[in-house]
Amino acid sequence: MAIEIKPEEISEVLRKQITDFEKRVDVSEIGVTTFVGDGVARIYGMDNAMYSELLDFPNNVVGMVLNLEEDAVSAVLFGEDKLIKEGDIVKRTGKVMSCPVGKELLGRVVDAVGRPIDGKGPIEAKEWRQVDVVAPGVIMRQPVNTPLQTGIKAIDSMIPIGRGQRELIIGDRQTGKSALLIDTIINQKEEGVYCIYCIVGQRKSVLVRTIDILEKYGAMDHTIIVAATASEPAPMQYIAPYSACTMGEYFRDNRMDALVCYDDLSKQAHAYRQLSLLLRRPPAREAYPGDVFYLHSRLLERASKLSDAHGAGSLTALPIVETYAGDISGYIQTNVISITDGQIFLETELFYGGIRPAINAGLSVSRVGGAAQIKAMRQVAGMLRLDLAQYRELAAFAQFASDLDKATRAQLERGIRMVELLKQDQYIPMPVDEQIMLIFAGTEGHLDDLPVGSIKAFEDGFLRYCRAEKQDLKKELKEKRIIDEDLKAKMTEAVTTFKKTFQP
Amino acid sequence: MIRPGEAKRYAKAFLDNVGIENAPQALAEINSINELMARSKEFKNLLVNPQFLSEERENSLKQIAESIKLSDKVLRFIKHIIELGLILHLSEIIRIATRLYLERKRRAKVTVMTPIEIGKDYENRLISTLKKLTDRDVEIEYVIDPTLLGGILVKVDSTMYDTSIKGQLRLLRNELIRR
């Protein structure tokens, strides 16, 4: 239905508004710019300005107060500093930074303050929220109790993540960190979790590629991308994660589940360091300002599972932090490790050894997600973790021993197959019932007599077989969520039947 | 960027150095340097670019000082501020010094902007109102700005009272956009 708009109606509305417009004295608090450069400005006066208040500069440039001093304030600029000169009048707005939130943003790519950058027209958001707010208190929360299925075998089985949890993804560059996030987002298509992917300080090409991939796998419909690439001014890179978090909180507060991914927080910390140094704040360790811990803690604290009384919505956070040469003892790294509920540690060596995702299972933990894991997965994963732990110990030792006893050899062989089984290609997240079936086949020893090189073929064949012939079993597993004797027998039957037809 | 409190320290030092009685003249002089910096890129470059030798800088500065009749004390202060690397913050120092001077004199500085020159009787009324508002003797700087179109704009300390047509139009625009 086309809406007909008559020009006369518009002019009538305008005329009315203009007649209603009362003449009044515009009283505002002002200051004078005394210095601009490098994306920051100093303003003389403005005695009552508040921390993180927005300022109105000429030419529609917006600034945010970050330093309060006796006679002056310093602000970072969200716009060209060339548009501002010494002597310009600056006005207080009394407002703090806010961004649009809501379902209208789904499928869109926006900048650090929520303005569309995908050329798909304006976003008609019905609600705006302040980007830097205090996290919900303990009374409003409850422990995580629902799994966030990433669709990645190694994670869902051994490092389970619960909705409302904060799990760090940490590793050197090019170890598949972003890939984990993208697969997780793709997997939420079936899970009903809204995703916000925040890209900070990366090349534009990375952003373009990410959009392409998410569109290709049909994941944009439930996703918002918030981007502040490396070419954006530092203040934008600093604020982007807070905006992304705010968009996620909207879903959480409205009884929905959301996931926010920060790719990555090291780059945000770099931007913040740059700002702080320009503002002459005293540098501390690694030249970061003293409050860089607070930069990340107040962001990640906002991830939460709300209590039933507050609607039981959740916001899960998956931040990425980069390491250099595998060193997790850097300032930012240790900070974020201590804030989050666990970490997934990715290693270059594993990555180039062909183990992808390159997760170091020994160093990765999830401190709260186990409670949220579905029972059936917990049953098979317990064995898996044991098999792998034994394998790791023996593998180191076996390099020196020439002849091994039969039991040791068997354990080694099992471990090798388990590692093989946990490998996973990109863009094919796996439903949890299929993960359970596969890991079950492995931990029950059905793969022990297969050549290592054929594990992948077995996986593909077995899953295809289950989808075609064992729909009932899959359904039962999904509904029961626990492997009882009856189900165990059926699963064993499925594996053995398939194995008879399988040609390695 | 300047450290917290630094501008005030040098503003105070400046006033003490030139003496309170000479302050208006000295402030006008130092202000002319600041304006020159804002107007001329070359001059600013001369003062801040480390590629210039301090000798070159000093010579040029001396010539300029002579031509605009800068007093010795002001010249020395400028040189000192350059050495400290704070010349880009001269504007802040001047503003603080001016405020400190006016405070000591129990005077208030007010900027009045109008599109056309205002009449004498209106001026008298304005002065008495402003005296009441600030509870101090007022020193008014008149600025003619035709782009205001009409009305008057008054700046007292860090408050701006705007009844100009330009300001009203801006408010109206914001109102219309907001709907």
Ligand SMILES: Nc1ncnc2c1ncn2[C@@H]1O[C@H](COP(=O)(O)OP(=O)(O)OP(=O)(O)O)[C@@H](O)[C@H]1O
């Ligand atoms: N499971 C996987 N299987 C095969 N290739 C993978 C897998 N995961 C990642 N890759 C490939 O490895 C490369 C690096 O991945 P990705 O960009 O996710 O790493 P990153 O750690 O985010 O890198 P950066 O430090 O540059 O952000 C990409 O080319 C990606 O396609």
Ligand SMILES: [Mg+2]
């Ligand atoms: Mg990446």
